[in-house]
Amino acid sequence: MDSPVSPDGSHGAAVTAEDFGLKGPRGWAFRSVSIEAEPGSLIAIEGPSGSGRTCLLLALTGRMRPTEGRGEVGGLQLPRKMAAVRRISALGPVPGVSELDPALTVAEHLRERALLQRRFDGSLRTLLRPRAERAAAARSRIDEALEAAGLDLATLPKKDRTAVRDLERLDALRLSVALALVGRPRLLAVDDTDLKLSDDDRAEAWKLLRSVAEGGTTVLAVCSQAPEGTTVIRTVADTAPRSEDPTEPTPEDKHEPTPEDTTEDTTEEGTADALAETGRA
Template identity: 30%
Template sequence: MSIEVRSLSKRYGRTWAVRNLSFEVQPGRVTGFLGPNGAGKSTTMRSIVGLDRPTSGEALIGGKRYAQQPAPLREVGTLLDAKSAHRSRRAVDHLRTVAATHGISRARIEEVIGITGLESVATRRAGAFSLGMAQRLGIAVALLGDPHTLILDEPVNGLDPEGVTWIRELLGSLAAEGRTVFLSSHLLAELALVAEQVVIIGRGELIADAPIAALTAETERVRVRTGQLEQLLRLLAADGVQATSLTPDTADIVGLPVDDMARRAAASGIVLLEIAPIHRTLEEAYSELTREAVEYRAGLTEQDAS
């Protein structure tokens, strides 16, 4: 089942949190949802699962609104607030309570406890959980109904390195099974390891909806290190390349393929100590795309109004 957001708009008073937003999340891959603080990410996710009513437009899951799903937990698993479990309730009892609403078996409860690594803390009260353990409990709830679609808001927050690796592998395996996986994250380097597609919004409007490979493709940058850097740059200047010196013997060069650069250097007797292509990262592409959409900057109070 795909997630379809169609001309979605949501206004609070005079403020538009989301405006005329449209995109589609396809099954069989992990799709990241990105945007600066205040971009409208949480409002969009809440609208998809029926917690916010759009001012106009709609959000559909498998062609239906969330409220129209006959058994929502068996169709859509969500994690929007890692601390939503009642503080005084044991983790296993929280799972049992949620499972009872859809007739989900105790065997499935034990299964998701194992999947999320909660065995040793299942009888501990949720209020005593660290953020990382609360995230695992929230993911366990999302997985309870063995849903086809997963919608997760910042699922990596609070996880230790082992937990980050675990969630990456889990989401990748679920997508490989043909499920729809949609998650927001501020950890762009980590997201780039698991997501194939990203949807980027800013100030409530769509900025990009594209494969990560397309966003990170650019004119190839080449990093060179040589004791003859000035001579090399003079040689390449005639070809219209752009060079940024990093150290007296190292520079990043744009505008000439790495093989051509190496051949020209060799023909001129320039010894290259290092030469390697450098590709744009997702973080660099994201920063460039959202530069004009950042609402809160350093020196101001940051409040995530998304």
């Protein structure tokens, strides 16, 4: 099933937020985030490790429940339409959430993703197509995603039989992006974009994500330093002022507030707790 387009006919999802925040048992993972980005934007979430970058990425893709403020992705309100936001977004590499299996080969990852796509996203009409037609359609999607991610299987050590553990960091990033793009999402989210990359590879990674955005898909990328030409959301790890009437935390497991919840710090502990609250640490 193709991804829906927005009312103005574009493929990507507009992303907006105002006073957006998420609180865990021991503090704020992030707070007071505001953004307004058009469909097809390249959005960088910039900040030091432990400043809530990953939690913000997961909240904006409908995978973590925000505590306060408002957000909207592709016209879908957060947190009210979290499930709908998940359907139009896809995760690239996010440690602890959507990691590649180092023991599997590139071909095995692609085959698994195609099967999941057909099983969960295909219409009844698609499922009733002849097997050869379904296989050709799946192959076309994979080829399209690999091209968009810039991953040439012929250049890998053992081509598509190369194990993930043998991939260079940049090629692993390209594979993760390709897997996410198989579903033709309106929003692509990538964590730790510039982690453990050389200057040249970092430039190539941003070139890749900019190309995806120019193709119409909105891209949300966590990084330590954003390049020029991106819409930047900055997260910080120091204290943030509390509202006089703080909203009760509402993570997915309906955690009840405790005395620890009164801390004002946006800390690495707060980020880890918020991740743990959703079972994604």
